Amino acid sequence: MRVLVTGMGGVIGTRVTQMLEARAEVTEIAGCDFMPPRRRLHRATFKRIDPRDRDRLVGFVTEFAPDAVAHVGVYEPDARMGTREAAASTEACTVNALGAAARAGRLERIVVRSGLEVYGRGRGHPLVPDEWAPLLPTTPYGRLCLDVERLAAGIGRRHDVRFGALRCAVVAGSHAPSPLARYLRLPAVFVPAFADPPFALLDTDDAARAFVQALVRDVDGPYNVVGPGAASPWQAVRRGGRVPIPAAGAGWRVAVRVAEVAGAPVPPHVLELLRRGRVADGGRAVTDLGLPDLRPTQSVLDDLFEWATVTRLEPAGREVVA
Amino acid sequence: MTAANYGLDTDRASTADPLLVALRRRAAGRYAVDEFGGDPHLMDLVAPLFPLPVAVEHGERVPDLGPALLIANRGLGLLEPLAVTRAVRRAAGRRTRVVGAPELPIVGDALRTLGTIGYRPDDVAAMLRAGHLAAAPLGPTWFRGGAGAPPRELFVATLGFPVLPVAVRPGFPQNLPGRPWRVRFGEPLGPPPGTRSGDQLAAAELAEDVGEAVTALLADDA
Structure with missing residues (x-):
């Protein structure tokens, strides 16, 4: 299997590539992103391409002619780039990479990254949606994820290619760039004054495993991928030893401004998560993707606040020199 | 855990x-x-903080593990779900998630923290898939007297999970002298074997069966 990994430079993309490298049935791996991979890769080919550079991206993908695409290049606003840039890069990457892969003529399957944001959190929406709940996104990132799913599904239908969408909970970890994680790590954190809605998290490695399983198991359709259990803003803030500051109504506008000044911009989908929560029923992914051991949300949350201690090492050979 | x-x-x-x-x-x-x-x-x-005295009958019918939908008659609306919750806690040592809480700001959020959810059939189905015990009234809310009408749309969404009819008879609240609340659990009911999920007819028949079972339990209790 020849696999193209878009967004290979990100934490998830790099881990997906490492896991694919360990599988015998994957013969060749190629990937691209606007930044280099986070870890060492052994047999994958990486090319640094801005997703908006249509000619280079199309040329690279056409030359590789993949059998399968892991479309990780869906950029969350304020994770590694601003909202507009993330939307433009995601759309360009989806249209150009998937279109070129389909036209190359060997494509059999596509797996795209999506998010639980596609369900929206409007009034009357299900509290814990499964994959067949109505798709009514209420934030720009939710609409972006839904656009990606629709574009990929359209390509899949036109070229008779199987298509899987992984609707991931917030992917978090001590090394993953995430606006929610950055916000929760502030010394004082605004939380809802009169509610404590639940939200789910997903470990970076589990997100990568879901991609690999979806590719090798050749699955079709959408899958909610969420860490078991949930956390809530008040509980998370206390767990991290931060100071909770209750906010309500117009107070959230101030909260968003303050957080932005403090270096943790809060995009609308993160604000919605804090105020209304975001969870989903992930049972289908557990059975169909063979992921019974996903890391629980509380464990991912603990990891978010863990920092490695700096150990002072004595310079080697000091005694010899002396 | x-x-x-x-x-x-x-x-x-x-x-x-x-x-x-x-x-x-x-x-x-x-x-x-x-x-x-x-x-x-x-x-x-x-x-x-809610020491409602409860007498439990046929508590052995509450499953020790796994999901079940408890369907109880309605009443004043505040103490019936509390009586069911206490009865389940005493019979099986499990928590009960009460269905049909008002979806209001602040109050709804506070009640949800204490284990309740609203009356969306999709959410109740998700709760059962997660392995919880859910207690729902015979109707969209816990308020009003009488057994109530069988909530058919709820049975469509939750078809396949065991259903326990429950009869709740009021007693004296808050440890005042007198009769305790009586909670009687019926035999588990379900659709015929081989029923497909979402089968409208099977759900309607199950709803009728459960409604009749609750009425019969109440009549036995009277």
Whole structure:
């Protein structure tokens, strides 16, 4: 299997590539992103391409002619780039990479990254949606994820290619760039004054495993991928030893401004998560993707606040020199 | 239960921590939250504050493990779900998630923290898939007297999970002298074997069966 990994430079993309490298049935791996991979890769080919550079991206993908695409290049606003840039890069990457892969003529399957944001959190929406709940996104990132799913599904239908969408909970970890994680790590954190809605998290490695399983198991359709259990803003803030500051109504506008000044911009989908929560029923992914051991949300949350201690090492050979 | 839930089981009721330990635990954020917004630690803490005397009949019919939908008659609306919750806690040592809480700001959020959810059939189905016990009224709310009408749309969404009819008879609240509340559990009911999920006719028949079972339990109790 020849696999193209878009967004290979990100934490998830790099881990997906490492896991694919360990599988015998994957013969060749190629990937691209606007930044280099986070870890060492052994047999994958990486090319640094801005997703908006249509000619280079199309040329690279056409030359590789993949059998399968892991479309990780869906950029969350304020994770590694601003909202507009993330939307433009995601759309360009989806249209150009998937279109070129389909036209190359060997494509059999596509797996795209999506998010639980596609369900929206409007009034009357299900509290814990499964994959067949109505798709009514209420934030720009939710609409972006839904656009990606629709574009990929359209390509899949036109070229008779199987298509899987992984609707991931917030992917978090001590090394993953995430606006929610950055916000929760502030010394004082605004939380809802009169509610404590639940939200789910997903470990970076589990997100990568879901991609690999979806590719090798050749699955079709959408899958909610969420860490078991949930956390809530008040509980998370206390767990991290931060100071909770209750906010309500117009107070959230101030909260968003303050957080932005403090270096943790809060995009609308993160604000919605804090105020209304975001969870989903992930049972289908557990059975169909063979992921019974996903890391629980509380464990991912603990990891978010863990920092490695700096150990002072004595310079080697000091005694010899002396 | 996982180690990451700080020793708390989201399904099985446990003894409340001493006040100081509980406060420390909450200050450190060492408590679990479930996908439905329920806070099991808080549920255990507040349970002793509602000492409703309850007499349980056929408590052995409540499953020790796994999901079940408990369908009870309606009444004044506030104490019936509490009586069912206490009866299940006593019979099987499990928490009950009460269906049909008002979806209002602040009040709804507070009730959800104590283990309730609204009346969306999709959410009740998700709760059962998660392995919880859910207690729903014979109707969209717990209010009004009489057995109530069978909630057919709820049975369509939850078809395949065991259903327990429950009869709740009022007693004297808050330990005043007199009769305790009586909660009687009926035999588990389900659709015929081989029924496909979402089968409207099977759900309608099951709804009728459950409605009749609750009425019969109430008549036996009278």
